[in-house]
Amino acid sequence: MPELGFNEGAWRFGTFAGILLLMIVLEAVWPRRKRRHTRLRRWATNFGILFSDYLAVTLVVLLVPVTAVITALFAQQYQIGLFYWLDWPLWVEWLIAFLVLDFVIWGQHVITHKIPILWRIHRVHHTDQDLDASSAVRFxxxxxxxxxxxxxxAVLLLGAGAVLVVIFEAxxxxxxxxxxxxxxIPPTLDHMLRWFIVTPDMHRIHHSIERQEHDTNYGFALSIWDRLFRVYSVEPELGHDKMIIGQPDAQDTGPETFLWSILLPFFKRKMPASNAPPSDKNSQETT
Incomplete structure (x- = not known):
């Protein structure tokens, strides 16, 4: 099988760590909302979930050697996929692949909200009661x-190149x-950026406790799909400072704990949290 020619793992980790560090600095210097909870427990849980993701993916790859990049290399070896059958310029292939893959991720996000068994899994992400860079790894x-x-x-159908896939995922x-x-982000700049990409204010609405708001703004990278399919929200009803983030039946201490979060999909009804009192919706802890 062909090889990438560079260390994918090191490149992924380097870009992820660099962007994460930048976001943490920006959050410290220009915070958008006051935190409801301390960082320590939330971050420990969210990054603990990220580590469990790494272990799960490692196990899956050992059992079934499939990732988007491995699939791209497989498609290259056997010349499988649309781009290997059509003689298009490389820039056209990259543009189409980026748009299609972003749409596929958007579509996956939508169905995780619409299909009950998938929602039970995706709901783990939505039970976070604060939103910050660590929330991005809470899957x-x-x-x-x-x-x-x-x-x-999607990569196999397209015949997307492995380098493209690595860049897209980054x-x-x-x-x-x-x-x-x-x-x-200054409001004027935010609304300009929203025509192209998903901004923090735009995505925060998707994490609203209100069902009519969290069923909007599904985009990850590009904002076009939410506008095109009429699921775009401009502002939360209560405004960004007063809106409540999370799920109606998970406003206690449960989402702050790793075990609760990992086991949540396996319980049809609300899981018990701990003996600690429920979090005050109006709490404004900033430490």
Whole structure:
């Protein structure tokens, strides 16, 4: 099988860590909202979930060697996919591939809200009661595995190149860190950027406790799909400072704990949290 020619893991980690660090600095210097909870427990849980994602993906790749990049290399070796059958300029292929893959991720996000069994998995992401860069990695391992297979199928159909796939995934991961980050962008600039990409204010609406708001603004990188399919919201009803983030039946301490978050998809009804009192919706802890 062909090789990438560079260390994919090191490149991914370097870009992820660099963007994450930048977002953390921006959140510290220009915070958008006051935090409801301390960072320590939330970050420990969210990054703990990220580590469990890494372990799950490693196990899956050992059992079934499938990732989007491996699929791209496989398609290259056997000349499978649309781009290998059509003699298009490279820039056209890259543009189409980026748009199609971004749409596929958008579509996956939509169905995780619409299909009950998938919502139980994706709901882990939505139970975070604050939103910051760490929220971007709060995805249950089952959702990460599902995403791998969906992206791999799209890559195989397209015949997208491996380098393109690596760059696309870096862009999407960086976009997720950016649009979950809790930092302030001047309103004029924010509304200009929204014509092209998903901004933090735009995505925050998607994490609203209100159903009519969290069923909008599904985009990860590009904002075009929300506008095109008429699921775009401009502002939350209560405004960004007063809106409540999370799920109506998960406003206690449960989402701050790793085990609660990992086990959540396996319980049809609300899981018990801890003996600690529910979080005050009006709490404004900033430490």
């Amino acid at each position: 249950h391992p089952l959702e990460i595995i599902l995403s791998i297979f969906i992206k791999s199928a 862009v999407v991961n960086g976009s997720a860190l950016f649009n979950h980050a809790n930092f302030k």
